[in-house]
Amino acid sequence: MCTGANYTTRDHYFGRNLDLEFSYNETVTVTPRNFAFEFRKEGTLQTHHAIIGMATIADGYPLYYDATNEKGLSMAGLNFPENADYKPEAEGKTNITPFEFIPWVLGQFETVAEVKVALATLNLVKINFSETFPLSPLHWIISDRETSITVESVREGLKVYDNPVGVLTNNPTFDIQLFNLNNFMHLSKNPPTPQFSDELEFDVYSRGMGAIGLPGDLSSASRFVKAAFTKLNSVSGDSESESISQFFQILGSVAQQRGCVEVSPGKFEITIYSSCCNTDKGIYYYTTYENSQVTAVDMHNEDLDSAALADYPLIKEQQIHTANNRATAESR
Numbered sequence: 001m002c003t004g005a006n007y008t009t010r011d012h013y014f015g016r017n018l019d020l021e022f023s024y025n026e027t028v029t030v031t032p033r034n035f036a037f038e039f040r041k042e043g044t045l046q047t048h049h050a051i052i053g054m055a056t057i058a059d060g061y062p063l064y065y066d067a068t069n070e071k072g073l074s075m076a077g078l079n080f081p082e083n084a085d086y087k088p089e090a091e092g093k094t095n096i097t098p099f100e101f102i103p104w105v106l107g108q109f110e111t112v113a114e115v116k117v118a119l120a121t122l123n124l125v126k127i128n129f130s131e132t133f134p135l136s137p138l139h140w141i142i143s144d145r146e147t148s149i150t151v152e153s154v155r156e157g158l159k160v161y162d163n164p165v166g167v168l169t170n171n172p173t174f175d176i177q178l179f180n181l182n183n184f185m186h187l188s189k190n191p192p193t194p195q196f197s198d199e200l201e202f203d204v205y206s207r208g209m210g211a212i213g214l215p216g217d218l219s220s221a222s223r224f225v226k227a228a229f230t231k232l233n234s235v236s237g238d239s240e241s242e243s244i245s246q247f248f249q250i251l252g253s254v255a256q257q258r259g260c261v262e263v264s265p266g267k268f269e270i271t272i273y274s275s276c277c278n279t280d281k282g283i284y285y286y287t288t289y290e291n292s293q294v295t296a297v298d299m300h301n302e303d304l305d306s307a308a309l310a311d312y313p314l315i316k317e318q319q320i321h322t323a324n325n326r327a328t329a330e331s332r
């Protein structure tokens with residue numbers, strides 16, 4: 001399970017939780033403008049927008065999970081098992097494989113509106129990256145500062161949904177996730193006013209009772225509602241520190257703790273990393289399951305005109321700042 005979201009204060013932010021029981025050795029990867037993307041069916045994109053995000057590098061190719069380009073457009077792939085359906089090559093269409101989808105979008109476009117036009121002729125073609133990395137069943141959230149869409153390649157074809165919530169989780173299909181919010185329209189950040197019956201007296205005995213009924217389990221449908229409620233009611237200052245802290249809090253509201261979701265005997269899904277990219281500044285922040293200190297990689301500290309990938313292994317161990325040491329304690 002995974003959750004992706006965006007958030008706007010003074011700057012715009014985009015990120016996700018990656019929830020899984022193992023890792024593919026992902027690194028924060030910067031693809032500069034002159035790294036040639038050789039598409040399997042659509043020739044080579046020799047120069048393009050620079051991209052920063054989380055990727056597994058395989059045979060020198062950045063297999064992105066979530067990323068942002070230098071124009072502020074962002075995209076993330078999330079699991080979509082049983083529903084994702086990729087197609088044979090189709091004449092007259094733009095045939096892009098799912099593992100090329102993020103580079104193809106972020107390499108060329110600046111806004112969701114531009115992407116929507118290009119999606120009209122897109123065919124997500126069923127070609128594996130390699131034997132080691134066959135295709136994954138995914139769907140995607142694509143966001144700029146103003147708008148988000150969800151893209152799903154299903155049995156009936158390619159579906160593009162407006163995503164007014166700016167959140168994506170996993171199954172079921174996005175239209176059902178959105179419809180399901182109707183069941184929670186009564187939830188509120190404010191204390192409830194009794195409507196149950198005039199014949200009884202009610203006591204608002206605790207803070208937070210306006211949102212009783214907000215799902216707290218880790219299923220995909222529940223995380224969608226929880227993340228939507230948390231994000232859409234979010235209040236924060238607009239400094240970088242306040243914004244990214246609030247963004248990590250939104251993701252934290254749907255994070256997975258080891259032990260709560262067993263996927264096979266003794267194997268538990270956890271939030272391997274949470275990311276938050278400042279899409280205006282091209283700074284990719286992340287935390288990992290065991291490292292709650294925020295680590296940053298700034299794309300503009302790289303040579304963006306180069307042709308070589310730059311990648312930064314995740315710092316996964318807890319970084320503990322000890323506030324006192326023997327010298328300061330003894331000097332007191």
Ligand SMILES: C[C@H](CCC(=O)NCCS(=O)(=O)O)[C@H]1CC[C@H]2[C@@H]3[C@H](O)C[C@@H]4C[C@H](O)CC[C@]4(C)[C@H]3C[C@H](O)[C@]12C
Nearest residue numbers: 001002019056063065077078079099133134135136170
């Ligand atoms: C499994 C990941 C999504 C996390 C998630 O939603 N897990 C939940 C499981 S479930 O719904 O509850 O079943 C996805 C997100 C991005 C994916 C990776 C990226 O697409 C990049 C490459 C693409 C290759 O084709 C396969 C390996 C891979 C390295 C992918 C492995 C895996 O499918 C990833 C890591």
